[in-house]
Amino acid sequence: MTQDELGRSVGYQLKRVQAALRAAMDGVLRAHGLTTPQYSCLDVLGQRPGLSNAELARAVFVTRQSMNVLLQHLQEAGLVERPSTAPSGRALPARLTEAGGRRLAAAKADVLAVERRMNSPLAPDQAEELARLLARMAEALTD
Numbered sequence: 001m002t003q004d005e006l007g008r009s010v011g012y013q014l015k016r017v018q019a020a021l022r023a024a025m026d027g028v029l030r031a032h033g034l035t036t037p038q039y040s041c042l043d044v045l046g047q048r049p050g051l052s053n054a055e056l057a058r059a060v061f062v063t064r065q066s067m068n069v070l071l072q073h074l075q076e077a078g079l080v081e082r083p084s085t086a087p088s089g090r091a092l093p094a095r096l097t098e099a100g101g102r103r104l105a106a107a108k109a110d111v112l113a114v115e116r117r118m119n120s121p122l123a124p125d126q127a128e129e130l131a132r133l134l135a136r137m138a139e140a141l142t143d
Contacts, residue, residue, distance in 0.1 A: 010137075021118060028110035032103060033077075037062055037070055039111065042079060042104040045096050052091035079103055 007013075025036045034042070040060045045051065051059070057067035071094060074080040079100035082092040096104065119127045 014134075017118070021114070024114045024117070025111060028114055029107055032107040032110070034103070034107055037066070038074060039104075039107055041067070041070055041074065042096060042100055043108065045080065045094055046101065046104050049095045050093040052093060054091070056094065074100070 022036055025039070029036060029039050032039075037060055041056055044056060044059045048059075053067050053071060054064050056071070057064045060067065060070075062070065071080060071082065075082065078097055080094050081097050082094045085092075122130065
């Protein structure tokens with residue numbers, strides 16, 4: 001693929017944006033003592049408390065094994081809590097602690113600033129349309 005062809009490839013440009021976004025997020029999250037996957041986990045739990053390891057893994061785009069390690073680290077840091085035994089079945093529902101909620105709120109402001117910077121070349125309606133188009137593309141690949 002030539003450089004010109006790469007520039008017109010949606011997949012290549014998506015990967016470029018993803019890599020740049022991840023680097024920018026890693027940079028701002030470092031000050032909060034978080035990695036991007038840890039932040040994503042806290043953010044999902046802030047919106048949907050009580051998810052299991054498997055549900056969180058799917059929401060954060062990591063393996064169940066990686067999520068288990070991630071949750072252990074967040075528990076040790078006092079940011080997430082899970083019961084020692086499952087209330088039913090085998091799933092251990094995870095919830096943010098008060099400290100986890102505070103850490104998420106502090107980090108979220110910096111992450112939103114990164115997203116605003118990423119979207120700054122676009123008009124608000126363009127950013128909304130891009131989000132809709134990307135969602136449709138993802139759905140086309142997962143149907």
